[in-house]
Amino acid sequence: MPTASQVSNVTTTPLPTVLELHNVTKQYQQQTVPAINQVSLQLRQGELLALLGPSGCGKTTLLRTIAGFENPEKGWIELAKQPVCGQGTTLPPERRDVGIVFQDYALFPHLCVIDNVSFGLKHLGRHRRLPNAQIQTLAQEAISLVGLAGFERRYPHELSGGQQQRVALARALAPRPSLVLLDEPFSNLDVQVRLYLRQEVRSILKGVGASGIFVTHDQQEALAIADRVAVMRAGRIEQLASPEEIYEQPASQFIADFVTQANFLKAQRSAGGWKTALGLVDTAMVNPTDATQGMLMLRQEELYLKAVETDAEMVLVICDREFLGREYKYTLNHPSLGKLKARTPIRFATGDTVQVSVKPNPYGLRVFV
């Protein structure tokens, strides 16, 4: 594993690839469709990738296949340019130079922190036996790295959930793997701890130059901490791109819906612009497309709300509101349009009537066919 200074010095040259998947397909016996279907991807050294998607789309199966707990029927995987499965090779998990952090921490309750962290170092497989002194040094370094120096003799039940997850991370990092796999690592934690720990895990991985892949079904989490996000649907990767690109240029209506929870309105192109139930939207505000009709995506922040009297034309009613601190999130209702979501700093009360217009944005509105 490279040092932090090595990592920061290599921003101008492309970093080496640590992981490659080539058309990997895994189908469980009881299933009629593959859990992961022809998945290909590359991960560079130090890169943090999020696997994002709805329940059952294959995120965990993909992670488990990379770790070596599942064997794919088709395709192959290389770690550091060495095949680890497929093409006649099957390396067990302990020989893949991969650290794993589970959702439920999976710590040994009868072992204290340092023994939990050392455990993996003592069981690296017969190909990597380490002397005791080195095991102690590596374990201590990993514990310090995750901010738990002084907690070495505590038992898991004497730690908070966030601290237990730090121990799990220390255990994964102690053998200094080039890749760390994290399966929904923050989902058992309180919101505050979760927000804090996710940034910290990112900076710890970046600090040691390890690559990471984490599974999440939380869009904000994926966009907040990953360098790239793979949005999965029914076993396939539907889009693999930076968080900005996923948000600004979603490849499909499914991604736009899942990631940004946008509104979609039927739209028809006419000479004057795109006709929608909310009025005419200027063609210049919409990304160029050959389509003449489709669903116009309107993100929650792209709706402008103006208070009006109930008898005005095209009135929507505020039927729910959430105060988010800097802004409000409103649910609007219209008898024929149904429900729309909008975010704005403007304050309205439940029951207020508003008219909605569309705000331009720098990256353009999108129409999906």
Ligand SMILES: Nc1ncnc2c1ncn2[C@@H]1O[C@H](COP(=O)(O)OP(=O)(O)OP(=O)(O)O)[C@@H](O)[C@H]1O
């Ligand atoms: N051991 C198994 N045996 C049979 N089918 C399985 C097994 N594990 C997962 N599956 C199926 O494979 C598909 C993908 O499951 P997977 O757990 O990878 O999805 P996921 O995206 O991680 O879902 P979640 O977010 O709910 O954890 C699902 O249809 C699931 O029912």
